[in-house]
Amino acid sequence: MSLCNKMRLSPVVIFAFNRPQALHRLIESLKLNALYQESEIFVYVDGPRSQEEQDHVNAVIDIAKEITSNVIASPVNKGLGTSIIQGVSTIIEKYGKIIVLEDDLVCTPNFLSYMNQALDFYEKDNRIISVCGYGLKIKRPRGYTGDVYLSGRSSSWGWATWKDRWEQVDWSIRDWAEFSVDRVRRKAFNRNGSDMYTMLKGYMEGRNHSWAIRFCYNQFKLGMYSVCPFLSKVNNEGFGENATNCKQRYSRFKTELDTTGCSVFSFDKDIKPNKDIEKACYHYHSIQLRIYSKIRKILHL
Template sequence: MPAPIVIFAFNRPEALLKLKETLERNTLYEESEKYVFVDGARNEGECAKVEEVVSIARKITSNVTVAEKNKGLGSSIIEGVTTVINQYHKVIVLEDDLICYENFLSYMNQALDFYQNNSRIFSICGYGLKIKRPMGYIGDVYLSGRSSSWGWGTWKDRWEQVDWEIKDWKELSSNRKMQKAFNKNGSDMFIMLKGYMEGRNRSWAIRFCYSQFKLGKYSVHPFLSKIDNKGFGEDATNCRQNYSRFKVNIDKELSNNFSFDKNIVPNSDIERQCRKYHSILIRLYSKIRRILHI
């Protein structure tokens, strides 16, 4: 049975409609159970758009949950995923600002099945950075210490290992060596987690990534991305800019046959390329473009 698709939406009806259209082109769409969680409006001005989103959601599935008040994305995802994963033991998760390519569901389901019993794998990601495949590398995917929140999946036993409260924060906040190790997955990792702990953001993803790091686990990513993010711009909640440093190689062949390596291990060349995307220099360049709205 395919993993259930769990979609999180808010106040962007056009975005949810586009996601719906791209998902419907996937061969496993009809066979998949679908759940949509719609967050509540923050003010009266958003009510009409939220109602429009609910209307579109009901065309996707009858399994629609509408929050009575605004929870924020972090709380919505934690609660929604927990509800569905407790029933199905695995999930595929999407947000409304994403578009899927036609082999996204095939890739996600095959990877979830293939790596289910590999305890080193914490999550499956449909999004992959623009990574050059090393000479002689086997398989269509690579490992990363940093998971992606743009079209991903996991299993119940991994989800239950996430420490959402960050119980060891006191130790981490005073341990520079541990902070440096965490930042090997990106120079922004510790500062994002610190931002959550100090109330400057409500990110669920940075807490998920920290648990993945702390447990010594990895996420699986494709060299050819099966997902893209169209949520950049002034209406976006978290990405208010047109430029994105997260470049991808799009899967144009749209094959439903994938090569997975059961003995997959981290590759130092790939890890170096991943770190470059999250380096201080690239982040600074991205920040300048955000300030200049370019």
């Protein structure tokens, strides 16, 4: 019996909205995965923001129904953050673990194998809050073994977690008053990216509705890590005018997609944070690169 057959596969939950072509591309990439047919698929479709979006949302629902009977279509627009928090909470309560995708992503053919194996391997490691399918283009340090590295910042571009980790997240950020005036902790939070505190402050002041920054803040507060692959199993194609969060063509996040075709991966039970990797990860969230990205956005480049 193969390693994958021994595992209890995680459900795959897709969050979609008004982009039928994007959802079609994601599903076609998932179908290339050996574990696709064995995996239980759920699709959450958010409601339209206006009557003009209704036809696009209906087209997304039709595509979702072609692959699964587990289609949950909202009659109203909840927004991505609320949709994900509610949907993940519902599924993870029943299944104990979850793999999450948004409709602007495309997966490699070994995405499901990697995600399920990592979920199985790190399930008992309480230092790990999530498994990320997306990995930044990070040079593997000399002598480093294993196919993954630890990050203090989870990625929302194809990820997975377990029920006991998800239930530790305080979505209300009840300690905001204390944290917001604590310069030492704010600086420590920003070691995972110069944009972290600004994004969390933006949520607390109503300028964004991000679920991901709240997840990352709780990850920081709990002192936990995410597992990320050196060779990314996910590509984000959601940059453009119709994207929910990334309305520009340029992305500062560089990645090297996994084209190896490997279906078995090397994980280290004693994996530890690596200073060189942490420095390389921070570069993608540095002030300099963020300014460059903003300039390109202003110039529509």
